[in-house]
Amino acid sequence: MRVPVAALWVVSLWPAGLALADCALPVGYRIVPDSQGNVQIYLENFAGRTCPDHGLLRRDLASGDVVMIAACAGDAFLDECVPAGSYQYGLAVPYSCAAASCDTQYYQTVQLAGPSDSCTRSGPAPAPVDPATVPWSDQQDVCSYHRLLGGCGVAPRGAVLGTNLVLGLAGLALWRRRPGRRPRGSRLALLG
Numbered sequence: 001m002r003v004p005v006a007a008l009w010v011v012s013l014w015p016a017g018l019a020l021a022d023c024a025l026p027v028g029y030r031i032v033p034d035s036q037g038n039v040q041i042y043l044e045n046f047a048g049r050t051c052p053d054h055g056l057l058r059r060d061l062a063s064g065d066v067v068m069i070a071a072c073a074g075d076a077f078l079d080e081c082v083p084a085g086s087y088q089y090g091l092a093v094p095y096s097c098a099a100a101s102c103d104t105q106y107y108q109t110v111q112l113a114g115p116s117d118s119c120t121r122s123g124p125a126p127a128p129v130d131p132a133t134v135p136w137s138d139q140q141d142v143c144s145y146h147r148l149l150g151g152c153g154v155a156p157r158g159a160v161l162g163t164n165l166v167l168g169l170a171g172l173a174l175w176r177r178r179p180g181r182r183p184r185g186s187r188l189a190l191l192g
Contacts, residue, residue, distance in 0.1 A: 027098040028105035029089055033082075037115025040076040041069075041089050041108075046098055050075035054093040058126065059134055061086040061109070066134055067126035068092065080121045084114030094135050097143035104143050106136035 030042040041056060043049050051072035059066045062085055071078045090107030098104045
């Protein structure tokens with residue numbers, strides 16, 4: 001079966017509608033605790049935001065207490081001698097939605113084991129703040145995009161990898177049916 005060239009042109013010019021693509025890494029936080037009970041919080045974003053920014057909040061999930069962290073270790077926030085518990089770390093002024101990213105986070109949750117007996121602060125303790133100043137509720141993402149078949153898009157209409165698979169299979173089928181190609185059986189007949 002031959003596919004007319006005109007049909008291929010029509011398909012290639014068909015409006016794509018909403019473009020879906022693999023999205024960039026999330027905009028959020030990388031939390032690195034050490035064995036002493038200190039925590040470094042790196043901001044992972046496209047805007048180049050780094051410590052001290054407008055400060056970082058730590059919310060204790062058990063008590064609801066919130067503290068402001070302003071200490072830095074290079075570009076990372078430094079939270080020293082953190083008690084054992086579950087915490088949310090997030091910027092006092094949240095990230096703006098990064099449309100190119102799979103998701104943009106208000107905060108990152110972490111479970112910490114607590115400080116060692118030898119942990120000492122090199123600076124002042126984080127300052128308590130009113131819990132009402134936390135700019136997020138229980139919603140972790142500022143914005144998020146669907147993750148389908150290893151890609152993501154703003155609508156559940158498929159992803160790049162799925163589309164690539166379909167087009168690759170169609171190309172393979174067309175290649176196998178190309179003009180001038182002998183069927184396998186004809187080669188065996190020539191040898192016999």
